Amino acid sequence: MQMGVLGVGALAEALIRGVQQSNCPFEWCLSPRSTQRVAQLQALPGVSVATDNQSVVDQCGSLLVGVRPAQLEQLAASVHLTPEHHLICLSAGVELQALQQAFYPARVTRMMASIAVQYPCSSVFLYPADTGLSATFTAAGYGVQSFATEVQFEASMLSVCVNAWWLEQIQALADTLVTQTGMNLPEAVALLARAQQESAVLLQHRPEMTPAALAREIGTPGTFTARGLDHLKTTQADQPWVEILSQLLAELKRPF
Numbered sequence: 001m002q003m004g005v006l007g008v009g010a011l012a013e014a015l016i017r018g019v020q021q022s023n024c025p026f027e028w029c030l031s032p033r034s035t036q037r038v039a040q041l042q043a044l045p046g047v048s049v050a051t052d053n054q055s056v057v058d059q060c061g062s063l064l065v066g067v068r069p070a071q072l073e074q075l076a077a078s079v080h081l082t083p084e085h086h087l088i089c090l091s092a093g094v095e096l097q098a099l100q101q102a103f104y105p106a107r108v109t110r111m112m113a114s115i116a117v118q119y120p121c122s123s124v125f126l127y128p129a130d131t132g133l134s135a136t137f138t139a140a141g142y143g144v145q146s147f148a149t150e151v152q153f154e155a156s157m158l159s160v161c162v163n164a165w166w167l168e169q170i171q172a173l174a175d176t177l178v179t180q181t182g183m184n185l186p187e188a189v190a191l192l193a194r195a196q197q198e199s200a201v202l203l204q205h206r207p208e209m210t211p212a213a214l215a216r217e218i219g220t221p222g223t224f225t226a227r228g229l230d231h232l233k234t235t236q237a238d239q240p241w242v243e244i245l246s247q248l249l250a251e252l253k254r255p256f
């Protein structure tokens, strides 16, 4: 797979580094702006740098767009695209229709990811679904999820936010383990990270069960787990999470 990159920012760099570590690395052709970042990436096998944006476009049919929303207009004005070009756009919060207008006549797919894409086996989200792109990223080891509507795709951005919220929870629990057992912080974090991985494994392998049913399967009556589940329920510990998620979802649904 050959992919051009227009706008080599933090997220694009993470994706390039992740894909190049995978079993199916790409050939990347980078736009030259962001000199320091580009110089470091150029040291990776399979990465080259073009002289300007148009030269990236001339060399590649698939183009990753890594600029911020406010930079899209200027970027679009700097290139001449054809219907054969396929743009994969990371810019958050800009609707597909606006992107299609800005990059006419190219085809556009929106992509969402977190900085965790620097490691293959993390996830990328797509809208609209694209079989070829899904196959390419799946082959590189990524989890790929596509959505039926753009609102659902926007919500995938919030799943990226939820990651950070979980990390804060892990910190609080790890601090408690450190204080009360004398474990050191990396040991406590490793323990909790494994526990979280096991939740994900259960969810993936038992799709017929809801998360709550799985929780109750682990927390059979009389166990420490059940006591914890009952305590969290009684204190409505999930409420602040539900509140902020639904507030942010409501904001996402407004026109941009």
Ligand SMILES: NC(=O)c1ccc[n+]([C@@H]2O[C@H](COP(=O)([O-])OP(=O)(O)OC[C@H]3O[C@@H](n4cnc5c(N)ncnc54)[C@H](OP(=O)(O)O)[C@@H]3O)[C@@H](O)[C@H]2O)c1
Pocket: 006, 007, 008, 009, 010, 011, 012, 031, 033, 034, 053, 066, 067, 068, 069, 071, 074, 075, 078, 090, 091, 092, 113, 114, 115, 160
């Ligand atoms: N970073 C994250 O963790 C993350 C997570 C989820 C979503 N996102 C989304 O991903 C998008 C990119 O974020 P980011 O953090 O990667 O941004 P960033 O680090 O600011 O990267 C944008 C890059 O594009 C370059 N650029 C701007 N205009 C250009 C042009 N006309 N031609 C060529 N290059 C140009 C910028 O160069 P200059 O610095 O010289 O302007 C910069 O290097 C945003 O919409 C963001 O919301 C980011």
